[in-house]
Amino acid sequence: xxxxxxxxxxxxxxxxxxxxxxxxxxxxxxxxxxxxxxxxxxxxxxxxxxxxxxxxxxxxxxxxxxxxxxxxxxxxxxxxxxxxxxxxxxxxxxxxxxxxxxxxxxxxxxxxxxxxxxxxxxxxxxxxxxxxxxxxxxxxxxxxxxxxxxxxxxxxxxxxxxxxxxxxx
Numbered sequence: 001x002x003x004x005x006x007x008x009x010x011x012x013x014x015x016x017x018x019x020x021x022x023x024x025x026x027x028x029x030x031x032x033x034x035x036x037x038x039x040x041x042x043x044x045x046x047x048x049x050x051x052x053x054x055x056x057x058x059x060x061x062x063x064x065x066x067x068x069x070x071x072x073x074x075x076x077x078x079x080x081x082x083x084x085x086x087x088x089x090x091x092x093x094x095x096x097x098x099x100x101x102x103x104x105x106x107x108x109x110x111x112x113x114x115x116x117x118x119x120x121x122x123x124x125x126x127x128x129x130x131x132x133x134x135x136x137x138x139x140x141x142x143x144x145x146x147x148x149x150x151x152x153x154x155x156x157x158x159x160x161x162x163x164x165x166x167x168x169x
Contacts, residue, residue: 007088007166009159011137013079013123022076084137086155088166095155097125097135105147113145113167115160128154143167 013019078099085096088107095103118131118140126134131144132152142156143163157163 003089003091005087005089007086007159007163009086009157009163011084011156011158013082013137018079022079025072082137084135084156086157086163088163093155093167095135101125103135105153107167109147109149110145110167111148113143113164115141115164116144116154117141118154121154 082098083096084098085094087094087096091107093105093107093110095101095105097103116131120140121128121131121134121136123136123138126136128134131154132146134154134156136142136154136156139156139158141158141160142154143160144152144154145167146152155163
């Protein structure tokens with residue numbers, strides 16, 4: 001028998017200010033490169049030979065710089081492809097967070113649930129004294145619930161009302 005999907009939501013990191021912070025080094029580097037090109041080819045001659053230096057084109061980068069650039073690019077790709085996916089079926093809540101984390105919670109284990117407006121609790125998967133395990137990508141609203149064993153969860157949601165209703169069916 002095929003499971004009926006009661007609720008489905010996928011969230012991504014789409015905050016403009018977050019991407020501005022992440023992409024700022026690339027933007028600054030692009031302005032520096034364009035400025036250097038305009039400066040070098042704008043008629044400036046640094047010495048009497050008449051040759052303009054463009055060493056920034058042929059210069060070598062250190063291994064540390066290379067590793068930093070690779071980690072930076074991987075971070076951008078990681079955030080670009082990361083998402084929080086919530087699926088509620090008749091029997092369970094499935095949470096897929098980032099690219100690799102999966103959590104399944106049986107609905108029969110949920111004893112209390114409500115919509116919660118919260119202050120910034122961070123992005124990703126967090127442990128929080130007040131909310132328990134937090135799954136958040138954006139926003140300040142989500143659904144908190146408590147399990148029979150006392151574990152608490154907060155799942156950030158852009159559709160908290162629909163999420164809550166799907167738990168009550």
